[in-house]
Amino acid sequence: MTIVAPDQAVLSRAPRLLVRPPIRIALLGLGQVGGAIATIAASPASGGGTFLIASTLVRDLQRPRSIDAGRLGLTASYGEPLRSKPDVLVEVLGGVEPARTLVLSALHSGIPVVTANKSLLAACGDELFAAAAAARVPLLYEASVLAGVPFLGTFARRPLASSAITGLRGIVNGTSNFIVSRMAHDRSGFDEALAAAQRAGYAEPDPAKDINGDDAVEKLCVLLRHFAGFSVKPSQIDHAGINGIDLADIAHARAFGGAVRPIVVADWAGDCPSAYAGPAYVSDGHPLCRIDGVQNAIGLTTRSSGELFFSGPGAGPAVTASTVLDDVIEAAAGSGGAIEAARPVTVSGLADAGWFLRISSSTLAESDAPALLSSLGVRLQRASHVDARAGEHSQWLLTHPCSRAHLDAALELLTSRTCCRHWCLPALD
Numbered sequence: 001m002t003i004v005a006p007d008q009a010v011l012s013r014a015p016r017l018l019v020r021p022p023i024r025i026a027l028l029g030l031g032q033v034g035g036a037i038a039t040i041a042a043s044p045a046s047g048g049g050t051f052l053i054a055s056t057l058v059r060d061l062q063r064p065r066s067i068d069a070g071r072l073g074l075t076a077s078y079g080e081p082l083r084s085k086p087d088v089l090v091e092v093l094g095g096v097e098p099a100r101t102l103v104l105s106a107l108h109s110g111i112p113v114v115t116a117n118k119s120l121l122a123a124c125g126d127e128l129f130a131a132a133a134a135a136r137v138p139l140l141y142e143a144s145v146l147a148g149v150p151f152l153g154t155f156a157r158r159p160l161a162s163s164a165i166t167g168l169r170g171i172v173n174g175t176s177n178f179i180v181s182r183m184a185h186d187r188s189g190f191d192e193a194l195a196a197a198q199r200a201g202y203a204e205p206d207p208a209k210d211i212n213g214d215d216a217v218e219k220l221c222v223l224l225r226h227f228a229g230f231s232v233k234p235s236q237i238d239h240a241g242i243n244g245i246d247l248a249d250i251a252h253a254r255a256f257g258g259a260v261r262p263i264v265v266a267d268w269a270g271d272c273p274s275a276y277a278g279p280a281y282v283s284d285g286h287p288l289c290r291i292d293g294v295q296n297a298i299g300l301t302t303r304s305s306g307e308l309f310f311s312g313p314g315a316g317p318a319v320t321a322s323t324v325l326d327d328v329i330e331a332a333a334g335s336g337g338a339i340e341a342a343r344p345v346t347v348s349g350l351a352d353a354g355w356f357l358r359i360s361s362s363t364l365a366e367s368d369a370p371a372l373l374s375s376l377g378v379r380l381q382r383a384s385h386v387d388a389r390a391g392e393h394s395q396w397l398l399t400h401p402c403s404r405a406h407l408d409a410a411l412e413l414l415t416s417r418t419c420c421r422h423w424c425l426p427a428l429d
């Protein structure tokens with residue numbers, strides 16, 4: 001692992017601290033991110049004595065560690081981190097419990113918290129931010145989404161800019177983007193591309209949350225709270241995994257001039273916010289079409305400034321650790337105080353979009369689907385030739401924007417008349 005530590009000049013630009021350095025950190029977790037935090041914090045290049053890790057919580061004290069844990073106050077006791085009287089508690093355990101209980105105890109004790117844990121924020125955001133507001137202490141989470149592209153804090157400090165944002169489109173899961181990019185470049189199947197992601201260290205041994213879209217949905221919940229002030233649970237968001245994507249889908253998306261990408265999308269300009277996380281057809285004119293491999297990106301739709309676009313490495317222990325430590329400095333300076341309580345909302349799926357369709361049946365003729373869909377008012381941009389493989393005929397279509405309800409009604413009629421099956425992705429222009 002390459003650790004890039006901030007230099008002295010960077011730290012001299014830090015905000016004025018409310019505590020006398022070194023900043024005492026109680027570190028929850030010494031895995032990939034926690035290990036990189038400990039390495040950077042101990043590095044002379046990080047400002048010489050800026051950070052002191054007073055206590056480090058792990059699950060297994062006997063586990064061999066790649067870093068020297070001798071001076072990190074290693075403990076498996078949940079009470080120890082707070083007993084070490086930290087200035088800031090850093091939570092990089094992952095998951096919901098015991099992270100929730102330990103973060104709440106810190107906040108109730110008036111100790112600022114920094115977390116990189118989107119699962120925790122998505123599941124318990126209301127409770128945690130209420131506790132932070134009641135105690136008037138910061139709860140910072142820049143590393144929870146696009147950890148290597150610090151942008152959330154900028155908008156937290158700029159309420160006017162933030163309130164002008166009415167939607168977002170992004171690629172927030174590098175593993176799934178690597179897989180679909182690999183399928184497109186190497187024409188490798190899904191399993192082969194996943195194995196390549198695992199060999200390169202981009203996918204966990206259990207990559208289920210990346211592949212089924214859960215990781216992206218949790219990040220979308222964090223983003224909706226941050227930018228729109230909505231309290232949304234992962235179960236409210238329409239989402240799909242990338243495991244239904246076929247090599248032929250990717251080839252036909254390319255033939256139509258675009259690409260398949262694992263995206264998150266949300267719009268909240270009207271009364272009813274809509275959101276989706278999952279694969280989509282992205283046309284080549286859209287900036288997300290060029291975000292390849294493990295890169296992440298987010299485009300924010302604004303009322304007055306068009307689209308603001310941020311891209312870069314989405315994760316990785318070193319960039320995540322740097323972002324977490326920047327949050328620690330902000331928290332120790334008292335920045336990033338209480339945020340307003342988020343509003344529970346009902347979220348609909350995408351209502352109006354273009355659609356990328358795969359229609360399959362054993363008897364599909366070239367004009368069946370285009371003719372019927374057009375006659376029902378679903379206007380087509382592109383239609384492929386029928387591809388007859390392994391006894392099944394498939395055809396790919398790209399529609400102009402139409403409502404999901406209209407599309408579903410037309411597809412139902414098509415299915416009943418031709419006994420076909422269909423698979424459908426939203427299309428971004």
Ligand SMILES: NC(=O)c1ccc[n+]([C@@H]2O[C@H](COP(=O)([O-])OP(=O)(O)OC[C@H]3O[C@@H](n4cnc5c(N)ncnc54)[C@H](OP(=O)(O)O)[C@@H]3O)[C@@H](O)[C@H]2O)c1
Nearest residue numbers: 029030031032033058059060092093094116117315316317
């Ligand atoms: N990895 C990244 O690039 C990245 C990027 C952005 C955000 N994040 C977020 O950062 C967090 C940590 O990720 P990671 O990759 O560092 O995870 P990880 O490698 O699995 O490390 C988790 C650490 O937490 C400890 N831990 C877990 N459950 C515990 C429990 N019940 N009691 C005590 N200790 C426990 C583990 O202890 P042992 O060592 O004893 O097992 C381990 O040290 C997650 O929320 C993740 O989503 C990660």
